[in-house]
Amino acid sequence: MPSRRQSQASGTRTAILDAAERLVQTRGFNGFSYADVAAELKITTAALHYHFPGKAELGDALIERYAARFGEALEGIAAMDAFAPAKLRAYKDLYLGVLREHRMCLCGMLAAEYQTLPDTMRKSVVGFLDQNCEWLSALLEAGRSERSLHFDGTAPAAARMIVGALEGAMLVSRPYAGTEHFELIANRLIEDFTLPARPARARR
Amino acid sequence: MPSRRQSQASGTRTAILDAAERLVQTRGFNGFSYADVAAELKITTAALHYHFPGKAELGDALIERYAARFGEALEGIAAMDAFAPAKLRAYKDLYLGVLREHRMCLCGMLAAEYQTLPDTMRKSVVGFLDQNCEWLSALLEAGRSERSLHFDGTAPAAARMIVGALEGAMLVSRPYAGTEHFELIANRLIEDFTLPARPARARR
DNA sequence: GTCTATAACGAGATAGAC
């Protein structure tokens, strides 16, 4: 039987990333410390430094994992047997799921703190935004082709608007308690891109 | 001749607020220190504490001044001899002006850091967002009445979408160099609300 | 892999002289 590969994430490493991720998404990269993570895991900060030499490396690992997970979710949506509007709603629901946990999008939070980030983290944040815009562009193009979505201008431009609007909706919604504020904005945004279904029935 | 009132802002106090404001808008409330402000003004941190006993009080003063200044700008726009679409563009340009200085909206930045803020600052951030939404609601209603703007649903809901989208556009635009990213999103957003002028000429 | 111990620094804040 094959033994564990050295590249496999140890339980502690994953637990550190989980705790740090939540802290960054709720308090920001400049709003948490190694001590916060260590306290949550009931280990010492010295143990943290064993897994991540410095906060910059921890930050790099956080974005890398987050972007990979988000990419998988996007692949899952792309593989859905559904028309583009349903996929766009599923994309919006990714953000909604994050907000439900009272979190900001990791890279949206880091975008706010952009000027204070190490250079490697900056590049990764931009990469995440680009990744989202490219995926959305393809979805929008497909929706236009199948006549289920409509928008003026280029697909990349429309994609940037959607990403910006959803990130902004999360940003301004978190100071208010629930998700109603976000859903109001997001649902309205998505409707603006959706053409009424032709064959079955009119929009209710 | 009347001597200076005690309530008048001293030059130092204003200089502190100016420096701190820029620091918060570029680096976040958790991304700057008294030492940063003191260094910029070439005074000591002890002098800062004379004007603002603690960082929380400084933060309160920052939001208060920012909201007041923003409110004045809104009054100025409301008083314009123009139709609602021009006023909506002027509103958008308020955000654009901030972004041109490579800054995030003060309260947008603070919204990201919301969970780490003192309670008085939290309340003020929400107040700022509400102030904007209420002003925009009135503008949207007026535009609908004069048939120069159109939107589905209620004016407050549409206003929240605009505020969220503009804050989000700033957020995701700052990692990219110029203002093109923002303008693409914001102009598109505003066009979606604007009805083509009836009498004179079609949109160019 | 995790600990204790500690270094080295920066942050917010205060006392008291000028």
Place this chain on the structure above:
DNA sequence: GTCTATCTCGTTATAGAC
């Protein structure tokens, strides 16, 4: 109003034992 001097605490980080 602003300074010097100092305090306390939190944060990042390292050395070396277990």
